[in-house]
Amino acid sequence: MSSAPPADPAGAPGPTVYRAAVVHTGHISLRPGWVAVVDGAVAAVGEGAPDAAWAAAEHVDLGERTVVPGFVDLHCHGGGGAAFGAGHDAATVVGDARVVAATHRAHGTTTLVASLVTAPLEQLHASVLALAPLVESGELAGVHLEGPWLSPLHRGAHAPALLREPLLDDVDLLLGARPGVVAVVTIAPELPGGLEAVRRIVEHGAVAAIGHTDADAATAVAAVDAGATLATHLFNAMPPVHHRAPGPVLALLEDDRVTVELIADGVHLHPLTLQHAARSAGPRRTALVTDAMAATGVADGEYLLGALVVDVLDGVARVRDDGAIAGSTLTLDHALQGAVAAGVPFEDAVAALTTTPARVLGRTDVGALEPGARADLVVLDEALAVVAVVQGGRSVAVAAPALHQASQA
Known part of the structure; x- marks a missing residue:
C-alpha cells in the first residue's frame, strides 16, 4: 500500500x-x-x-x-438555493449546477450525480445537453433522470401531468443526446413498455434504477433480470411491505444484484428501518444518498421542485398541495451521522458513502x-x-x- x-x-x-x-x-x-x-x-x-x-x-x-x-452521492437535486436543470438557458443551468456542487462539496461530497425531476421531454433534453460539459470535464459524475417514466400512484414530488409511459424513442432521445452523460435512470418497470425500456437504458450504458413504482415482487425481479441494478430511495415512493404481498421492497433488498439507496435523514426512514435495510443489504449493496433539494444549506421557506411548490419547515420539504415528502435538506456528512446513530457500524456507513456508490457508477478513481x-x-x-x-x-x-x-x- x-x-x-x-x-x-x-x-x-x-x-x-x-x-x-x-x-x-x-x-x-x-x-x-x-x-x-x-x-x-x-x-x-x-x-x-x-x-x-x-x-x-x-x-x-x-x-x-x-x-x-470523499463522499459519492448518486441522487441529489439541489442545494445552496439552486437546483439542477431549473434554469431556462444553458448558462443558468451550468451556474446553478456549480452552486449545488459547491454546497455539497463543503460537506464532504466530492463526487456528485445531478438528479433531474420530471419535466417535459424537451426541457430534460436541454438540461442534459447543458450539463454535459460539466460531466465531461469531471465536475459532475453524470446525470440522473428521476422521471418522467414513473408511476402516477407513487409519484411523490413529481408533477402528475408530466409523467409518461417509457417509449423507446424517448429513451433514445434523452440518453442519446450526449452519450455517456446520463448515468442513472429511475423507472417504474410495471408501466407499459417498462421492461423493454430497462433493457434500452442499460444498452445506453446507464444504470437502470427501480423507483416511484407500483410493481409487485415478481415485476421487480423481472426488471432486475432485464438489467436493473439500483433501487431508488428504497421504501419511499413504492408499496409498503405486506406479509402476503412483499412488493418491490423485499424483492430488491434480498437480491444480490441490486444496490439500494437509503436516505438517512430521520424523515424518509425510521432509524430501525434504516438499520434493518443496511444490515440486510450489507455495505457492498447499500448506498446512502441525500435526494437533496434547493433548500439544502440555506433557510426554510418556499421553493420550487420542478413544477411543484414546496414548503420547507424545520428542514423538512413537502409539496404544498398534498404534503408529499419533496426530497430532503440532507448532506452526506449528516447522512453518515444519522446512519451511525441508527446503529449502522461506522465502517459500513463509510462504505455506503464511498466505495459502494462509486462501484454503482463504474468508477475506480473515486x-x-x-x-x-x-x-x-x-x-x-x-x-x-x-x-x-x-x-x-x-x-x-x-x-x-x-x-x-x-x-x-
Missing part, C-alpha cells in the same frame, strides 16, 4: 502526507494511518509511521481525527483511498463532523454548521 514518492514535474506542488489516528480507505481502517498525495492523486497509503521515503514531503498531522474518502485514485479526502472529528475537505489534492471550503437539520423520527 506504500511506495516511494515519484519525481514531481517542474512547478508542481510537492508531495503531501496526511497523518491521522484513523484512515479508513473505504475498505479497511488503518490505526494510525497516513495518505500520501502527489499531483492530485493518492500515491501511497499505509498504517503506522509513514515510510522513510516520504520524509521530505510536507506532513499534515491531523491528530486524533479520522480521514475517509470513493477509495488507494494508489492511483483521485486524492479526495474528508477529515472528521470525534462527532463525525467534517473539519476539512480535500478534492483532487486541493483543500476546499468547509461548511459552517447547518441552518437546520431534520430530527430523527
Whole structure:
C-alpha cells in the first residue's frame, strides 16, 4: 500500500502526507494511518509511521481525527438555493449546477450525480445537453433522470401531468443526446413498455434504477433480470411491505444484484428501518444518498421542485398541495451521522458513502483511498463532523454548521 514518492514535474506542488489516528480507505481502517498525495492523486497509503521515503514531503498531522474518502452521492437535486436543470438557458443551468456542487462539496461530497425531476421531454433534453460539459470535464459524475417514466400512484414530488409511459424513442432521445452523460435512470418497470425500456437504458450504458413504482415482487425481479441494478430511495415512493404481498421492497433488498439507496435523514426512514435495510443489504449493496433539494444549506421557506411548490419547515420539504415528502435538506456528512446513530457500524456507513456508490457508477478513481485514485479526502472529528475537505489534492471550503437539520423520527 506504500511506495516511494515519484519525481514531481517542474512547478508542481510537492508531495503531501496526511497523518491521522484513523484512515479508513473505504475498505479497511488503518490505526494510525497516513495518505500520501502527489499531483492530485493518492500515491501511497499505509498504517503506522509513514515510510522513510516520504520524509521530505510536507506532513499534515491531523491528530486524533479520522480521514475517509470523499463522499459519492448518486441522487441529489439541489442545494445552496439552486437546483439542477431549473434554469431556462444553458448558462443558468451550468451556474446553478456549480452552486449545488459547491454546497455539497463543503460537506464532504466530492463526487456528485445531478438528479433531474420530471419535466417535459424537451426541457430534460436541454438540461442534459447543458450539463454535459460539466460531466465531461469531471465536475459532475453524470446525470440522473428521476422521471418522467414513473408511476402516477407513487409519484411523490413529481408533477402528475408530466409523467409518461417509457417509449423507446424517448429513451433514445434523452440518453442519446450526449452519450455517456446520463448515468442513472429511475423507472417504474410495471408501466407499459417498462421492461423493454430497462433493457434500452442499460444498452445506453446507464444504470437502470427501480423507483416511484407500483410493481409487485415478481415485476421487480423481472426488471432486475432485464438489467436493473439500483433501487431508488428504497421504501419511499413504492408499496409498503405486506406479509402476503412483499412488493418491490423485499424483492430488491434480498437480491444480490441490486444496490439500494437509503436516505438517512430521520424523515424518509425510521432509524430501525434504516438499520434493518443496511444490515440486510450489507455495505457492498447499500448506498446512502441525500435526494437533496434547493433548500439544502440555506433557510426554510418556499421553493420550487420542478413544477411543484414546496414548503420547507424545520428542514423538512413537502409539496404544498398534498404534503408529499419533496426530497430532503440532507448532506452526506449528516447522512453518515444519522446512519451511525441508527446503529449502522461506522465502517459500513463509510462504505455506503464511498466505495459502494462509486462501484454503482463504474468508477475506480473515486470513493477509495488507494494508489492511483483521485486524492479526495474528508477529515472528521470525534462527532463525525467534517473539519476539512480535500478534492483532487486541493483543500476546499468547509461548511459552517447547518441552518437546520431534520430530527430523527
